[in-house]
Amino acid sequence: MSALTIRNLTKTYANGVQALKGIDLEVQQGDFFALLGPNGAGKSTTIGVISSLVSKSEGEVSIFGHSLDAERSIAKKKIGVVPQEFNFNQFEKVFDIVVTQAGFYGIPAPLARERAEKYLRQLGLWDKRDMQSRTLSGGMKRRLMIARALVHEPDLLILDEPTAGVDIELRRSMWDFLTRINQEGKTIILTTHYLEEAESLCRNIAIIDHGTIVENTSMRALLEKLQVETFILDLARPVETVPALDGFDVILKDSQTLEVAVPKTQSLNTLFVALAEQNFEVMSMRNKANRLEELFVRLVEKNLAGEASA
Amino acid sequence: MSPREQWVAFLTIVTKEIRRFTRIWPQTLLPPAITMSLYFVIFGNLIGSRVGEMGGFDYMQYIVPGLIMMSVIQNSYGNVVSSFFSTKFQHSIEEMLVSPMPSWIILTGFVVGGMVRGMLVGVIVSLLSLFFTHLSMQHVFVTVVVVVLTAALFAIGGFINAILAKKFDDISIVPTFVLTPLTYLGGVFYSIDMLPEFWRTVSLANPIVYMVNAFRYGVLGVSDVNVYASLATIAGFVAVFFVIALWMLQRGTGIRH
Ligand SMILES: Nc1ncnc2c1ncn2[C@@H]1O[C@H](COP(=O)(O)OP(=O)(O)O)[C@@H](O)[C@H]1O
Ligand SMILES: [Mg+2]
Numbered sequence: 369m370s371a372l373t374i375r376n377l378t379k380t381y382a383n384g385v386q387a388l389k390g391i392d393l394e395v396q397q398g399d400f401f402a403l404l405g406p407n408g409a410g411k412s413t414t415i416g417v418i419s420s421l422v423s424k425s426e427g428e429v430s431i432f433g434h435s436l437d438a439e440r441s442i443a444k445k446k447i448g449v450v451p452q453e454f455n456f457n458q459f460e461k462v463f464d465i466v467v468t469q470a471g472f473y474g475i476p477a478p479l480a481r482e483r484a485e486k487y488l489r490q491l492g493l494w495d496k497r498d499m500q501s502r503t504l505s506g507g508m509k510r511r512l513m514i515a516r517a518l519v520h521e522p523d524l525l526i527l528d529e530p531t532a533g534v535d536i537e538l539r540r541s542m543w544d545f546l547t548r549i550n551q552e553g554k555t556i557i558l559t560t561h562y563l564e565e566a567e568s569l570c571r572n573i574a575i576i577d578h579g580t581i582v583e584n585t586s587m588r589a590l591l592e593k594l595q596v597e598t599f600i601l602d603l604a605r606p607v608e609t610v611p612a613l614d615g616f617d618v619i620l621k622d623s624q625t626l627e628v629a630v631p632k633t634q635s636l637n638t639l640f641v642a643l644a645e646q647n648f649e650v651m652s653m654r655n656k657a658n659r660l661e662e663l664f665v666r667l668v669e670k671n672l673a674g675e676a677s678a
Numbered sequence: 679m680s681p682r683e684q685w686v687a688f689l690t691i692v693t694k695e696i697r698r699f700t701r702i703w704p705q706t707l708l709p710p711a712i713t714m715s716l717y718f719v720i721f722g723n724l725i726g727s728r729v730g731e732m733g734g735f736d737y738m739q740y741i742v743p744g745l746i747m748m749s750v751i752q753n754s755y756g757n758v759v760s761s762f763f764s765t766k767f768q769h770s771i772e773e774m775l776v777s778p779m780p781s782w783i784i785l786t787g788f789v790v791g792g793m794v795r796g797m798l799v800g801v802i803v804s805l806l807s808l809f810f811t812h813l814s815m816q817h818v819f820v821t822v823v824v825v826v827l828t829a830a831l832f833a834i835g836g837f838i839n840a841i842l843a844k845k846f847d848d849i850s851i852v853p854t855f856v857l858t859p860l861t862y863l864g865g866v867f868y869s870i871d872m873l874p875e876f877w878r879t880v881s882l883a884n885p886i887v888y889m890v891n892a893f894r895y896g897v898l899g900v901s902d903v904n905v906y907a908s909l910a911t912i913a914g915f916v917a918v919f920f921v922i923a924l925w926m927l928q929r930g931t932g933i934r935h
Contacts, residue, residue: 381935382935416935419775419776420775420776420934421772421775421776421934421935422934422935423930423934423935440778441679441778441780442778444776444777444778445778447776449776451772453769454769455768455769455770455772455773456768456770456773457764457765457768457770458768464697468690468694468773469773469777471686471687471689471690471691471693472687472690472691472773472774472777472779473683473687473777473778473779474679474680474682474683474684474686474687474778474779475683475686476686477686516773
């Protein structure tokens with residue numbers, strides 16, 4: 369069963385920015401899914417459309433098979449959203465915020481209070497229940513929003529950059545919490561620009577850049593792909609057959625150009641020895657520009673900059 | 679959502695609204711009580727004793743219904759415009775937009791919250807007026823209906839103002855430049871029959887004239903205008919403004935990208 373299906377979703381903001389250029393996405397029930405991408409890629413816009421905070425330009429979104437347009441109420445009850453920016457009343461008490469949110473879903477007050485207690489306890493906020501929300505630390509505010517998103521017990525929990533501004537120690541405990549509720553059956557989607565976060569938590573991943581999904585695969589397959597570097601080799605003489613090179617994937621682009629995928633664990637010497645043995649003479653060599661690689665370089669640089677300043 | 683769930687959601691908003699204005703009562707309930715007491719003392723007692731009769735009543739009795747209506751108008755409008763604007767400003771409106779609650783419940787919840795404040799202040803001011811004069815109610819039905827409709831109309835007006843407002847300053851423009859002048863010129867302090875023909879006709883274009891007079895009819899039994907036609911007109915405006923506000927909310931004007 370598909371927890372989330374997005375078909376050909378586009379969004380152009382009033383100022384003309386085309387934030388989503390026709391994305392397709394499918395997340396299976398029970399998955400722990402990462403939507404990874406640099407700043408401005410369109411992650412929050414995607415989540416905004418799913419959570420009805422941004423109106424889409426075109427396309428179709430369904431939640432567990434229920435269209436967000438045609439079966440609005442059923443679909444919405446199945447989603448819990450933790451937005452990127454804090455969006456609760458700063459002057460309300462922690463407990464009231466969670467109980468009120470339950471009320472908006474039609475949950476009667478006694479049950480709402482019971483649920484609020486349950487989730488505030490799980491997120492370590494029970495002793496803060498009577499505090500005004502503005503007095504909480506950044507990490508607590510984030511957890512308050514998680515409790516609020518869970519109070520109507522949705523099947524799909526979506527978190528937009530949940531660990532932004534949360535220190536490393538608390539980040540771990542938040543990961544543990546998310547892992548546990550995922551094991552208990554909740555489908556989780558999170559956006560992030562931390563590779564490490566996606567890597568340690570998520571089973572499947574989509575990468576978004578400039579409003580386009582550039583990759584949608586399992587975490588494992590992605591990591592393998594990233595372990596490989598592709599080189600273009602220009603040969604001195606035309607050849608007819610693809611050289612057989614043990615341990616490397618080789619494609620003959622044209623009679624004088626080879627494309628070789630080299631795992632990062634392999635030495636290039638091995639490649640050249642094998643080529644020389646078979647009498648291939650390489651005149652020049654360059655890296656193949658790979659969009660995914662480029663994207664990751666950008667993400668990693670950003671991460672490093674972020675960690676350095678943190 | 680089932681009707682039961684919708685009812686729970688509606689009550690949640692109303693309760694939240696009531697909790698808000700009672701929590702900050704020194705800003706919401708106290709000021710109208712003080713202002714209106716001053717009106718009673720100055721216009722009713724001090725000046726009123728020299729004015730003599732108006733419409734067959736002593737001046738104090740004549741202005742009390744108008745002042746009560748003025749409180750209802752200002753407070754139902756003021757409650758919704760500031761509450762909804764700050765909900766929008768703090769983005770906590772998103773808590774409602776992500777929920778399955780339909781737009782008409784969000785609108786009705788805020789409007790009823792504003793009406794409760796308007797009418798509560800109306801009751802407070804009425805009780806205060808008893809220290810200065812005696813009031814009896816001539817037509818209970820008319821009195822209740824006109825208060826409810828007026829509170830509803832201005833609560834909806836406050837909602838529309840809040841939707842259109844982009845900054846805090848925008849929520850005081852209408853009360854200062856539209857509501858206050860219209861109320862003062864709306865026959866609160868005088869009978870429009872006293873005015874020269876031309877100004878009397880102009881006054882008839884002021885909707886507040888009808889509300890004040892319908893209410894005064896309910897309390898004192900006198901009116902400058904036809905009461906039932908007034909009630910019907912106010913009800914018509916409530917319906918029209920409700921539809922406009924709902925349409926704006928549904929479109930996401932000023933709240934959804
Ligand atoms: N309300 C808005 N109005 C106009 N443009 C916006 C708005 N929100 C986001 N954008 C633009 O849309 C693009 C995608 O933004 P966003 O979805 O927030 O990216 P991400 O969450 O991946 O950082 C960016 O170019 C951003 O500037
Ligand atoms: Mg974002």
